[in-house]
Amino acid sequence: MYDFRALEKKWQDYYAREKPFNIDLDKAERPFYNLMMFPYPSAAGLHIGNMFSFIGSDVYGRFMKLKGYDVFEPIGFDAFGIHSENYALKVGKHPAELTPKSIEYFREEQLKKLGNIYDWDSEAITSSPEYYKWTQWIFIQLYKRGLAEKRDSSVNWCPSCKTVLADEQVIDGHCERCSSEVDKREMSQWFFKITEYAEKLLSNLDWLDWTDTTKNLQRAWIGKSAGASITFDISGMDEKIEVFTTRPDTIYGVTYIVVAPEYPLVDKLITPVTEEAFEEFRNNVKNMDMATRTSISRPKNGIFTGSYAIHPLTGEELPIWIGDYVLAEYGTGAVMAVPAHDERDFAFARKYGLEIRQVIECDPSELPYTEKGIMVNSDKYTGMKSTDFIDRIDTIDTSIKGSVNYHLHDWCISRQRYWGPPIPMIYCDRCGTVPVPEEDLPVMLPKTDDYIPDGSGKSPLAKSPEFVNTTCPICGGPARRETDVSDNFLDSAWYYLRYLSPKNDEAAFERELVEKWCPVNMYIGGNEHATLHLMYSRFIAMALHDMGYLSFEEPFTSFRGHGLIIKDGEKMSKSKGNIVNPNQYFDSHGVDALRTYLMFMGTFLEGGDFRDSGMDAIKRFLNRVWEIANMGEGKSSLNLKIKMAETIEKVEYSITNIKPNTAIAAIMEFVNEASKENVIERQLVIDMAKLLSPFAPFLCEEIYSIKGGKKRTILEDGFPSGYEKYASMANVELPVQISGKMRGKVTLEQNSSQEKVMEAIMKDEKLASMLEGKTIRKIIYVQDKIINIIV
Structure with missing residues (x-):
């Protein structure tokens, strides 16, 4: 057993002193x-x-x-x-x-x-x-490019963190940082126009070499939808309502329009008769978080505005409702309701007694029917396929245009906090909004004791006249600094x-x-x-x-x-008292043991279950490595060299493909074989240390040093090589007989079990077809020589 504390301290000090990994x-x-x-x-x-x-x-x-x-x-x-x-x-x-x-x-x-x-x-x-x-310079470049703008908007407000959040920082209606329910507020905020890059952000994912899970999360968030923009005139007004729909083929089934409570035209749409009821309705909606409003299972609530829209194809009047399930910031803030072919619209129509008009062929008992199909009750388009109607959407009517919509919204960059880079913009009554001249950067974050956010919607910097008051860089007159800081x-x-x-x-x-x-x-x-x-x-x-x-x-x-780590089968949390502090394992087991165990305990891309018993096992394994390194030197067996060749291939493949656990497993197999030897060649020890060094660097640096390594670090000595002639010996071509007749060969590792041989045979298309549907009565297997399957 080696003194891991002293050994690791030695190499930590060496790394700090010599800086062998600094790059020119x-x-x-x-x-x-x-x-x-x-x-x-x-x-x-x-x-x-x-x-x-x-x-x-x-x-x-x-x-x-x-x-x-x-x-x-x-x-x-x-x-x-x-x-x-x-x-x-x-x-x-x-x-x-x-x-x-x-x-x-x-x-x-x-x-x-x-x-x-x-x-x-x-x-x-x-x-x-x-x-x-x-960071401020980049903000200014985006502003000059037209990609940063300040505008009034309904934004996500965390009452606990007392700041605005971007859409991406809200998870199921809660702050991703503190889990508080998020409110909606109308505020003037800075936005980056990330939506202008929506298509490129989406299409580039097709060729990026990224984890599929990550790319799919981005695809879902960007949320591209192909469909149509449809314009509805409003009866008695010189105003229009535009909707986006992915199902323009159901346009003849529209029986009402629903807009968000925050929709810009709401105050015009509400008639005097409904004003009082609407205010009560709007106040109730303000107390609902986004997740509740958009939940499919929750009953939908609404109120009739008293106004009507004109159907662009039939000319009929459609009642305009306000619904709590429609959000102003998603799509256009208005939807055309087709209750016969949409689940939410169907539930809403049933609740309020609104017409349900079927326009896609199906059994009426199947409503709401949400699939495409043959159009019915659709004037001259009755009998047409939905897909054909959608393909020729731009030829139907001038009020209908083919369109693409995205779920992605512009990035709200403003934060009403203290600890961040001040947004480098100035407001002048004469010159308007002006960026800070680049030569005046950085706009320093002032040291102040009044830095706690108060929930007013203003940054703590707004309370500092010394910071706020400045001069306009254009006219030289009095001006005010932006007091929000940018998102980290x-x-x-x-x-x-x-x-x-x-x-x-x-x-x-x-x-x-x-x-x-x-x-x-x-x-x-x-x-x-x-x-x-x-x-x-x-x-x-x-x-x-x-x-x-x-x-x-x-x-x-x-x-x-x-992936993520759990502890003893449970998610880690302070309330459960199972948070793992890595420092305690630095002292009890060593850094090398912690590194190796974390990479061995599960599939890296999926995560793993941290258990102290596993740490103990890895500590014992590293001690065995140390024992092999200190074994007497001498000529190693052919089998051990073949095993090294096999281990090199497995480690290279595994790390290249981000599968460190299988790399460590291969090294463990080599260590098991080496433990059976009485002596071992110096180069085999060095190469064993090289393969292990990504996981247990300090132990391997020490082994390399005591074995006479000449480079500053083991990593500079190169990946193990020179075992090519042994690599071909690591596998065997096993003849396969079926009922005594030679039918083919399979290639597999030496000393493979009968079970592994049968797995290889069943993966061979030709051999597997010969055994399909037949009963295997007996298997005669001579290891590494031949297998005979009696059917």
């Missing part, structure tokens, strides 16, 4: 950018889920370095934003004082002990003026660019280095950021590309989204 970005010949999601310094320390993600990414980076690449693996801190600020408020500290202390703890007591191949000279901290100067997801949307030149005072990033190193080769992180960070990063890259700052429009060539 200019001179690198085989650049490989390996990125991981940088942490929020928003708690007492990094938890085991963070470690799982960071280690998984580092395993890939170490592997690529072994393969001879110049791997750039930077790290930093996503230090601005609501996460860090809420933690500071919780513990009663000023975020400007607590955040640097949290960063120091994360860096010195956790990340530097982890053994990752970080280039610490490239560290970027989003709350530093040197960083957020350029803007900070993280471009951090991979800043890592390449974090100390550059003249530009956000050095374009030559970006051209050499980007887009990022491999990005590993959590799928929970699929519609937040990952979507926003793609948008910012596309915008910068269109402005000529980047030659690429997709920031991450490959992305792998990993």
Whole structure:
């Protein structure tokens, strides 16, 4: 048994002192950018889920370095934003004082002990003026491009966090950060026009090398729908209502119109007779969260406005209702109701006694019938297929136009908090809205003791006259600063660019280095950021590309989204008392054991179940590795060399395909075989350590050192090679007889069990067809020689 504490401390100190993983970005010949999601310094320390993600990414980076690449693996801190600020408020500290202390703890007591191949000279901290100067610069570029605008809108308001949230930060009607129910407020906010990139964000997913789960989450969030825009005149008014529908073939089945309570024309639509009832209805809706309003199972409520719309094809008058299930920010805020062919419209019509008119052929007992089919009760189009009607939609009537709609909405960027980059805009009564001149950046976040949000809808910065009052950069007259700060997801949307030149005072990033190193080769992180960070990063890259700052429009060539960790079969939570603090395992089992176990306990892309018994087993395994490394030197058996060849192939395949658990399993098999030997060749020990080094770096550095390794680190010595002649010996071609007659061969590993041989036979199309429908009476198997199946 080795002293893992002393050994790990030795190599941690060596990494810190010698910096063997720092990269000369200019001179690198085989650049490989390996990125991981940088942490929020928003708690007492990094938890085991963070470690799982960071280690998984580092395993890939170490592997690529072994393969001879110049791997750039930077790290930093996503230090601005609501996460860090809420933690500071919780513990009663000023975020400007607590955040640097949290960063120091994360860096010195956790990340530097982890053994990752970080280039610490490239560290970027989003709350530093040197960083957020350029976050503000990006905001201004978007504004100049017409992609940032301030407008009045119904926005998501978290009453606990006391700030506006983007749609992507609301999960089932609750704040993604604190789980409080989200309200709706009418406010003037800054938005980024991400919707202008909806089609590109969607279509590029077809070729991106990303985890399917991540891409599908983005596809669903973008939510492209092909259909038609239909315009309805309003009876007695010079106004129109436009709706979007994916089922224009049901237009003859429209029997009423429903608009959202927040619809812009509502006040005009409400007649004096319904005013009082409407105010009561509107107040009730204000108290409902979005998830409740859009729930399919909840009874739908509505009120008749007293006004009517004109059907564009029949001329009949359709009553206009207000419904609590229609949202102003989705689609046009108005829907044409076809109760015979839509579940929500059907329930609403039944409740309020509205006409249900069938226009698609089906048994009336099947209503609401939501499939396409043959049109009925549809004037001259009766008998036409739905699909044919939709295909010729643009020829039907001038009030109907083929259209595409998206679920994706513009990114609300304003935050009514203190801890963030001030939005770099100025308001002048004479000149209007003016961006801060670039030479005046950064707009510094002032130090103030009055930083707690009060729920008024205004940022704490609004209470600072010294900050608010300024001069207009155009006319020189009195002006006011924007007091909102920007969403911290803007900070993280471009951090991979800043890592390449974090100390550059003249530009956000050095374009030559970006051209050499980007887009990022491999990005590993959590799928929970699929519609937040990952979507926003793609948008910012596309915008910068269109402005000529980047030659690429997709920031991450490959992305792998990993699963979540549970503890002893249960989700981790403070209330259950089963939160795993990684530091305790640094002391009790060692960093190498923690790294190896986290990668072994389950499938990385799906997650795993953390159990202390598993940690104990890995600790014993690493001690066995140490024993083999200290075994007497001598000529190894042929079988062990064949096993090494087989292990090299399995490890390479497994890590390449983000399956670290199967790589470790293969190394364990080799260790089992090596334990049977009396002596072992020095090179086999070194190569065993190389294969294990992505998982247990400190132990493997020590083994490499005691075996006479000459490089600064084991990763510089290259991936194991020279076993090609043994690789062919690792598999055998097994002849297959059926009832004594030779029928073919299967290739499989030496010493395979009869069960594995039969599995291989049944996967062989030709052999499997010969056994189909037949009863196997007996199997005669001579290992690695022949198998005879008697039928």
